[in-house]
Amino acid sequence: MKSYSKTLLRFSAAFGLMGAFMGAHMAGSGGYELRPIHAHILVVGWLSLFSFAIYYRVFHQKESFLAKLHVWTAIIGTVGLTLGMWFQFVNPFSFPDTVSLIIYIIGGSVLLISYILFFVLTLMNKE
Numbered sequence: 001m002k003s004y005s006k007t008l009l010r011f012s013a014a015f016g017l018m019g020a021f022m023g024a025h026m027a028g029s030g031g032y033e034l035r036p037i038h039a040h041i042l043v044v045g046w047l048s049l050f051s052f053a054i055y056y057r058v059f060h061q062k063e064s065f066l067a068k069l070h071v072w073t074a075i076i077g078t079v080g081l082t083l084g085m086w087f088q089f090v091n092p093f094s095f096p097d098t099v100s101l102i103i104y105i106i107g108g109s110v111l112l113i114s115y116i117l118f119f120v121l122t123l124m125n126k127e
Contacts, residue, residue, distance in 0.1 A: 008053035015045025073114035080107020
């Protein structure tokens with residue numbers, strides 16, 4: 001389980017760094033249009049992934065398919081949600097609104113599945 005913790009911790013650190021740079025850019029430029037994306041990068045990406053990493057480190061969850069599924073849905077969902085938000089709000093590649101919205105919804109749905117799996121894992125943990 002240390003590998004799950006380490007993987008989540010590394011992704012958490014990457015999101016923390018991204019959020020810090022984005023916040024510094026917004027403060028420096030005086031443009032706060034990216035606030036929702038910045039908030040989700042930090043809360044979902046940095047804080048949630050970090051919390052999951054601590055859970056796996058402290059509670060010694062047994063390695064299982066469910067735990068592996070949780071870890072990867074958390075990472076994929078976080079990346080998908082934040083990218084989807086960026087595409088939806090900024091639209092840097094001029095995607096049709098439908099494409100941006102689909103990426104946003106799929107990322108958020110995968111993240112929701114991750115939270116459900118985490119809840120189930122906590123119920124199953126006997127420690």
